[in-house]
Amino acid sequence: MPKIVKLDPVNMDMAIKTNDNLLSGMLQNELNILRECGGRGKCATCHVFIKEGMDALSPISRREQRTLEVITTCRTNSRLACQARVLGEGVTVEIPGGMYLSQVDDVESLIGRRAQQSILHPIYGTILVEEGKLITRTMISQLQDTQGEVREFLANTERA
Numbered sequence: 765m766p767k768i769v770k771l772d773p774v775n776m777d778m779a780i781k782t783n784d785n786l787l788s789g790m791l792q793n794e795l796n797i798l799r800e801c802g803g804r805g806k807c808a809t810c811h812v813f814i815k816e817g818m819d820a821l822s823p824i825s826r827r828e829q830r831t832l833e834v835i836t837t838c839r840t841n842s843r844l845a846c847q848a849r850v851l852g853e854g855v856t857v858e859i860p861g862g863m864y865l866s867q868v869d870d871v872e873s874l875i876g877r878r879a880q881q882s883i884l885h886p887i888y889g890t891i892l893v894e895e896g897k898l899i900t901r902t903m904i905s906q907l908q909d910t911q912g913e914v915r916e917f918l919a920n921t922e923r924a
């Protein structure tokens with residue numbers, strides 16, 4: 765039996781199979797959610813806030829807890845969509861604002877433009893470039909370094 769999960773603030777209902785995780789339900793509904801770590805509970809890109817119905821989701825595992833602890837925008841109602849399985853009705857999910865660095869295809873082409881949305885770190889959720897800020901060459905080289913570090917981090921955790 766599928767469960768209905770609400771998405772805020774877009775006001776959309778999604779049907780998710782009982783015991784499926786929030787992420788798979790969101791992807792089936794064509795929501796563009798990143799999975800930088802491939803759904804292994806090790807990054808910030810599928811971080812969501814549960815506005816209602818936390819008790820209708822599977823409990824937080826130790827790995828999920830560890831990852832949430834390093835996400836700077838984490839709140840008491842944070843979950844990783846790839847880890848939270850839907851067990852009951854009444855869940856409302858909010859997707860945090862901003863764009864993860866890994867969504868920026870060509871970082872260089874951003875020089876001289878203003879950030880349309882805040883650009884966020886894919887592991888920590890930290891704001892790397894604030895919305896509306898003019899993007900400079902120095903920022904781009906920092907962003908490129910960050911992209912390299914993220915790739916390295918994920919490659920290392922793959923082996924772990």
Ligand code: FES
Pocket residue numbers: 798799800801802803804805806807808809810811844845846847
């Ligand atoms: S996709 Fe990385 S934690 Fe969910």
